[in-house]
Amino acid sequence: VFPPELRFATAKLFNRLFNCFSSYCYFDITEIDGVNTNELYNAVQVYLSSSASVAGSRLSLTRALNSSAFTFGLSNNDRLVDTFRGATATWEHVVTQRQAQTFSWRPLPDEKRGFTLRIEKKDKPLILQAYLDHIMDTANDIRRRNQDRLLYTNSRGGAMDSRGHPWESVPFKHPSTFDTLAMDPSKKEEIMADLRDFAEGNAFYQKTGRAWKRGYLLYGPPGTGKSSMIAAMANFLGYDIYDLELTEVHTNSELRKLLMKTTSKSIIVIEDIDCSINLTNRSSKKPPNEPPSEFRAGPGARTGPDDATANSITLSGLLNFTDGLWSCCGSERIFVFTTNRIEKLDPALLRSGRMDMHIFMSYCSFPALKILMKNYLGFDDGELDGEEDGLLKQLEEVIDEAEITPADVSELLIKNRRREKREAIKELLEVLKSRRVEKKKPGSRSAAARKKRLNEELEEEEEEEEEEQEKRALESPKDGGEAMDMCNGKEGGEKGDEN
Numbered sequence: 001v002f003p004p005e006l007r008f009a010t011a012k013l014f015n016r017l018f019n020c021f022s023s024y025c026y027f028d029i030t031e032i033d034g035v036n037t038n039e040l041y042n043a044v045q046v047y048l049s050s051s052a053s054v055a056g057s058r059l060s061l062t063r064a065l066n067s068s069a070f071t072f073g074l075s076n077n078d079r080l081v082d083t084f085r086g087a088t089a090t091w092e093h094v095v096t097q098r099q100a101q102t103f104s105w106r107p108l109p110d111e112k113r114g115f116t117l118r119i120e121k122k123d124k125p126l127i128l129q130a131y132l133d134h135i136m137d138t139a140n141d142i143r144r145r146n147q148d149r150l151l152y153t154n155s156r157g158g159a160m161d162s163r164g165h166p167w168e169s170v171p172f173k174h175p176s177t178f179d180t181l182a183m184d185p186s187k188k189e190e191i192m193a194d195l196r197d198f199a200e201g202n203a204f205y206q207k208t209g210r211a212w213k214r215g216y217l218l219y220g221p222p223g224t225g226k227s228s229m230i231a232a233m234a235n236f237l238g239y240d241i242y243d244l245e246l247t248e249v250h251t252n253s254e255l256r257k258l259l260m261k262t263t264s265k266s267i268i269v270i271e272d273i274d275c276s277i278n279l280t281n282r283s284s285k286k287p288p289n290e291p292p293s294e295f296r297a298g299p300g301a302r303t304g305p306d307d308a309t310a311n312s313i314t315l316s317g318l319l320n321f322t323d324g325l326w327s328c329c330g331s332e333r334i335f336v337f338t339t340n341r342i343e344k345l346d347p348a349l350l351r352s353g354r355m356d357m358h359i360f361m362s363y364c365s366f367p368a369l370k371i372l373m374k375n376y377l378g379f380d381d382g383e384l385d386g387e388e389d390g391l392l393k394q395l396e397e398v399i400d401e402a403e404i405t406p407a408d409v410s411e412l413l414i415k416n417r418r419r420e421k422r423e424a425i426k427e428l429l430e431v432l433k434s435r436r437v438e439k440k441k442p443g444s445r446s447a448a449a450r451k452k453r454l455n456e457e458l459e460e461e462e463e464e465e466e467e468e469q470e471k472r473a474l475e476s477p478k479d480g481g482e483a484m485d486m487c488n489g490k491e492g493g494e495k496g497d498e499n
């Protein structure tokens with residue numbers, strides 16, 4: 001019988017009275033705020049899933065897109081008590097039917113969902129802001145942990161997808177971890193500690209005024225586990241990977257745009273950096289107008305002769321990418337470069353701040369071999385210790401001189417994994433012994449001599465390539481000019497005229 005206005009006024013009055021005498025304050029966090037989805041609602045839902053346990057009598061269960069984990073949440077109209085800095089927070093999940101006549105530009109769910117947070121009035125100024133920040137951070141963390149890692153790669157020729165994104169992604173499911181990685185345990189520990197320090201170093205980087213990023217250079221012969229190490233790093237930290245194919249990037253500004261479109265908590269990888277951009281012939285004969293080495297443009301060894309003029313990323317562009325102001329858009333990013341030939345890289349690229357940690361991925365050592373034996377044949381620690389025929393001892397004696405990569409050892413062990421364990425090990429030992437004999441043969445070169453010869457061959461190749469480039473530049477003055485433009489800031493035509 002009450003008219004609606006009176007009903008409303010009574011309810012307001014009652015509320016006021018209740019608020020005056022209650023020692024609690026209440027906050028409603030609705031799922032939809034106007035017409036937008038309320039981010040805080042989603043965050044609270046995820047956050048509470050970490051407090052709700054399977055032991056609860058009734059929980060909602062969800063699995064998000066691209067996630068292999070299930071999350072628990074509060075069911076309709078259920079309550080949960082949480083504590084933060086000694087204060088108690090009570091959460092209630094409130095679900096009511098939405099009135100049919102509600103008008104909206106987009107279809108709204110039939111149910112109106114929201115959380116009500118109840119905290120004591122005295123705690124409000126002390127904890128509310130910090131508590132909400134804590135909820136957002138924890139939710140982001142949980143989401144990242146539950147979500148599958150993504151592996152991004154830059155689209156061919158810098159093409160954008162329908163959302164204007166230059167990266168394409170696929171779920172990243174590489175099983176490599178630091179447990180399965182074959183390398184000296186002490187070295188592994190050192191790298192893991194460094195990564196841990198980095199990931200937890202927000203306050204440190206803030207305090208010291210450093211950009212929150214870190215560079216790792218992985219170098220060593222092919223097949224020693226550089227890619228496996230990157231996968232292990234991503235799995236360890238729970239970061240996504242951006243695999244940057246430099247030969248698909250044509251200008252420094254394209255490189256910068258790619259960087260801007262990467263997210264925080266990610267690893268940006270440039271594999272075989274020595275093959276992707278020409279950082280080699282800095283000291284060898286330069287054409288008269290050649291700019292300083294840091295500003296040289298050049299084609300990658302992987303690019304064909306026709307790409308030479310198209311690819312004009314400069315070393316300075318790359319240095320800016322890892323170290324300049326642009327590298328700090330976003331935070332918590334790791335740069336990993338890999339190379340088989342560290343001596344080919346410009347020292348400017350290797351200095352601390354750009355590549356903070358240089359990790360040598362060596363041929364298979366004895367501790368690494370033991371890890372591979374455990375991975376592939378299921379050997380337990382100490383299983384072969386004290387054997388009569390001293391298999392382990394013999395392996396230890398030959399492994400270093402055999403100079404075999406973990407990839408080759410893995411292949412041998414995979415081939416023999418169905419055989420009896422000891423038989424598989426004996427065959428491995430035979431292979432290692434024969435490799436050692438091969439290396440020691442009078443005609444066979446020592447490792448140092450082989451390396452020297454390899455370097456000579458490479459230098460010869462580079463000189464030939466350089467001559468070829470010069471010839472092409474002379475034949476096509478415009479192209480030659482373009483390559484220089486990046487540093488001189490001149491129009492291609494101008495430079496061409498100079499030539």
Ligand SMILES: Nc1ncnc2c1ncn2[C@@H]1O[C@H](COP(=O)(O)OP(=O)(O)OP(=O)(O)O)[C@@H](O)[C@H]1O
Nearest residue numbers: 180181182221222223224225226227228406407410
């Ligand atoms: N240190 C290692 N620990 C475990 N497995 C390894 C290791 N090194 C190589 N392997 C095995 O060998 C295969 C090839 O290794 P990976 O691709 O990681 O080597 P790489 O050093 O990146 O080689 P490249 O320089 O040719 O790219 C991997 O699939 C992995 O199974």
